[in-house]
Amino acid sequence: MLNAIKRVLVGRPFRNDRLPHTLLPKRIALPVFASSALSSVAYAPDEILLTLALAGVSAVAFSPWVGLAVMVVLLTVVASYRQNVHAYPSGGGDYEIANENLGKFAGLTVASALLVDYVLTVAVSMSSAATYLTTAVPALYGQQALIASIGVAILAILNLRGVREAGGLFAVPTYIFMASILGMTAVGIFQAATGQLREAPSAGFTIVPAPGFDEGLVGLAGAFLLLRAFSSGAAALTGVEAISNGVPNFKEPKSKNAATTLLLLGVFGASMLAGIIYLANAMKVHIVLDPATELLVNGLPLPEGYIQSPAISQIAQTIFGPGSILFFIVVAATGLILVFAANTAFNGFPVLGSILAQAGYMPRQLRTRGDRLAFSNGVLALAAGALVLIIAFGADVSKLIQLYIVGVFISFTLSQLGMIRHWGKHLKLARNKTVRRRMFKSRAINSIGFGMTALVLVIVLVTKFEQGAWIAVLAMVILFLIMWSIRAHYDNVAKELAVDEDSSPRALPSRVHAVLLVSHVRKPVLRALAYARASRPSRLDAVTVDINAEETAHTVADWEKLDIPVPLTVLASPYRDTITPIMEYVKNMRRDSPRDLIVVYIPEYVVGKWWEQLVHNQTALRIKTRLHFEPGVMVASVPWQLKSSEEAKNLQDIQ
Structure with missing residues (x-):
C-alpha cells in the first residue's frame, strides 16, 4: 500500500541513464535557481519600509536610497559569482571554494551557514506567500502557518518527482510574475509622468514614531536605523548563491549557461526591486510592524480588524483598481513566485547535502539519488526543518526575516575571499598574458565583492543580532559541531575497520x-x-x-x-x-x-x-x-x- 501511494505521488523510478535528460536549459534554470532572489521584491521593500517607519513618515522618504544601496550590492555579488561558476563548475559552490582555498574549518563554516539559510529561505518564502494569500482572501487570515505548512509539503512532493519536472511546472508562473511586476512598474511610471498616479490606500495614515525617533533620522540612532533597513533589504540577495551550487544541473556548456542565468537574475532582480521601491515611495505606501499601535487615521487608532496589505498589493490596487483582474493577477503571481522561491532551496540544499555526505560531514543517506534521480533524503530533511520554523514562529515573516541573510552573507564573504586566494595561486603558474589579464580582472571583481559583502555582513550582525539573528548564528554553530562530529565518527570507524596484520583472511x-x-x-x-x-x-x-x-x-x-x-x-x-x-x-x-x-x-x-x-x-x-x-x-x-x-x-x- 505504501509503495502504491509513493508511486502515485512521486511517479515511476528512473534508470541511471535518464540522468542527462533531467538537466536544465537556461529558460528553465532561471525560474528554478533564481526564483528566490527574484521573489525578494515581494518582501524586501516591505522590510525596508517598515524599518524606516520606526522613525516616522519623514524617514520613509529615504527608502529609494536604501534600495539603491541594496541594488549595488546585488549587482556586485552577481558579477562576483559569475567568476565563481567558471572556476568551480562541479556544484560545490561556496563550500568547495572555501574548503579548497581557506581550509576545512572555513569550508564547514560556509556549509553550515548555507544549510541554515536554505531552511530559512523555505520558511520565509512560504510564510510570505501565505500572507499574500490572506490579502486576496481575508477569510483565511490567521491560518498562515497551516497554509505555509501545506505549501512546504506540496513543494517537497513536487521535488521528489525530479528537478526537471518541478522546474517545468514553475517556469510559466515565474515568467508571469516577472512580466506582471515589470508591466505594473511601466504603467505606474507612465501614470506618474502624466500626473495620473494616485496615492496608496495607506498614504493617509499617520505613522507614530517609536520611542527615541520622535525627530526622525537624526544622530547615531538614525544612522543605525538606516543600516538596519539596509540589512533587512539585503534579503534580496538570498538565492544568488544557489546557481553556483546547481551548476551540475545545467545543460552543456554548464558554466556558460550558469553565468548567463546569473546575469539575467541580476538585471531582472535589480529592475523589479527599483520599480517597486520607486512606486511605493511615489504613492506614499506606509507599512509598519504593528498597525494597531503604530498607525493613526485622523488622529485615532485604526478600526479593529484592519489587515495591512504588503507593498506590491497596495501598489497593484492603486494602479489597476481594487478587485480588478490585473490586481488579482499581480497578487496571485506574487504569491506563486514566493512558493516557487522556496524551490531554489529545494535544489540547493540536497546537492550541498550530497557533497557534504560524500566528504563524510553528513549522514551517507544524503549522498545518493532517489527513484526519480533527485536527492530525496535531502528534500525531506529540508522540508522537515522548514516546517519546524514555520510552526515555531507562526509563519510571521517579520520575525523570521530577522534570522535571515546572516548565513548567506557569511558564505558570500568567505567564498569571495577564497576566490581571491584561488586567483592568486593560479596567477603564480600562468604565463600567457591573455590568461593573466583575465585572471587579474576576475580577482579584482572578487576583491570588490569581498569588501562589499564583508561590510554588509558586519552591518547585518550589528543591526540584527538582538532582533533574532543570534538564533541563526547559534543554529550554524550547532550544525557545524554536528558535522564535525559526524566526520570524526566516520574517520574513527574507518580506522577501526581497516585491515591489519590481525585481520588476515586466512x-x-x-x-x-x-x-x-x-x-x-x-x-x-x-x-x-x-x-x-x-x-x-x-x-x-x-x-x-x-x-x-x-x-x-x-x-x-x-x-x-x-x-x-x-x-x-x-x-x-x-x-x-x-x-x-x-x-x-x-x-x-x-x-x-x-x-x-x-x-x-x-x-x-x-x-x-x-x-x-x-x-x-x-x-x-x-x-x-x-x-x-x-x-x-x-x-x-x-x-x-x-x-x-x-x-x-x-x-x-x-x-
Whole structure:
C-alpha cells in the first residue's frame, strides 16, 4: 500500500541513464535557481519600509536610497559569482571554494551557514506567500502557518518527482510574475509622468514614531536605523548563491549557461526591486510592524480588524483598481513566485547535502539519488526543518526575516575571499598574458565583492543580532559541531575497520558453535534446524526458555517425539524473562571458549501486512539487537513465509 501511494505521488523510478535528460536549459534554470532572489521584491521593500517607519513618515522618504544601496550590492555579488561558476563548475559552490582555498574549518563554516539559510529561505518564502494569500482572501487570515505548512509539503512532493519536472511546472508562473511586476512598474511610471498616479490606500495614515525617533533620522540612532533597513533589504540577495551550487544541473556548456542565468537574475532582480521601491515611495505606501499601535487615521487608532496589505498589493490596487483582474493577477503571481522561491532551496540544499555526505560531514543517506534521480533524503530533511520554523514562529515573516541573510552573507564573504586566494595561486603558474589579464580582472571583481559583502555582513550582525539573528548564528554553530562530529565518527570507524596484520583472511575460528532458539516445535524451527545442520558446525545445541512450565514440558515432549538428534537445553527463567537467560547462555559459551565462533539461528515469520509485524517477531528483534553487541557472535535469521507474505508478493508483481 505504501509503495502504491509513493508511486502515485512521486511517479515511476528512473534508470541511471535518464540522468542527462533531467538537466536544465537556461529558460528553465532561471525560474528554478533564481526564483528566490527574484521573489525578494515581494518582501524586501516591505522590510525596508517598515524599518524606516520606526522613525516616522519623514524617514520613509529615504527608502529609494536604501534600495539603491541594496541594488549595488546585488549587482556586485552577481558579477562576483559569475567568476565563481567558471572556476568551480562541479556544484560545490561556496563550500568547495572555501574548503579548497581557506581550509576545512572555513569550508564547514560556509556549509553550515548555507544549510541554515536554505531552511530559512523555505520558511520565509512560504510564510510570505501565505500572507499574500490572506490579502486576496481575508477569510483565511490567521491560518498562515497551516497554509505555509501545506505549501512546504506540496513543494517537497513536487521535488521528489525530479528537478526537471518541478522546474517545468514553475517556469510559466515565474515568467508571469516577472512580466506582471515589470508591466505594473511601466504603467505606474507612465501614470506618474502624466500626473495620473494616485496615492496608496495607506498614504493617509499617520505613522507614530517609536520611542527615541520622535525627530526622525537624526544622530547615531538614525544612522543605525538606516543600516538596519539596509540589512533587512539585503534579503534580496538570498538565492544568488544557489546557481553556483546547481551548476551540475545545467545543460552543456554548464558554466556558460550558469553565468548567463546569473546575469539575467541580476538585471531582472535589480529592475523589479527599483520599480517597486520607486512606486511605493511615489504613492506614499506606509507599512509598519504593528498597525494597531503604530498607525493613526485622523488622529485615532485604526478600526479593529484592519489587515495591512504588503507593498506590491497596495501598489497593484492603486494602479489597476481594487478587485480588478490585473490586481488579482499581480497578487496571485506574487504569491506563486514566493512558493516557487522556496524551490531554489529545494535544489540547493540536497546537492550541498550530497557533497557534504560524500566528504563524510553528513549522514551517507544524503549522498545518493532517489527513484526519480533527485536527492530525496535531502528534500525531506529540508522540508522537515522548514516546517519546524514555520510552526515555531507562526509563519510571521517579520520575525523570521530577522534570522535571515546572516548565513548567506557569511558564505558570500568567505567564498569571495577564497576566490581571491584561488586567483592568486593560479596567477603564480600562468604565463600567457591573455590568461593573466583575465585572471587579474576576475580577482579584482572578487576583491570588490569581498569588501562589499564583508561590510554588509558586519552591518547585518550589528543591526540584527538582538532582533533574532543570534538564533541563526547559534543554529550554524550547532550544525557545524554536528558535522564535525559526524566526520570524526566516520574517520574513527574507518580506522577501526581497516585491515591489519590481525585481520588476515586466512585466520579462522578454532570451532563453530551453533545455537538454535526454540519456542515451539513447529515448521519454522524445523527449517532453522535443517539449515543449522547443513552448515556442519563443530557443535549444535538447541535451547528453549522456561517461561511457562506447562508449555515448556509440551515443547520438550514434541522434541523427543520427533527423535531429533540434537540435545534441547531448557534455560530457567524465574522472572519470566526470555532475553536474559539466552544472553547469559551465550556469554558463558564465549567465556569457556573465547576463540570459538557462535552462530545463533533464529526462526522468523515473513508477513504481508503491516499490522502482522506488530504481533510477530518482536522477541526475535530484541534478541538480535542484544546479540549484535556481543563480539564473536553471529545471528542467522531463518525466514518462514506466511500465506499473507505470498499474497503481498503477488500483488507487488502485478503492480
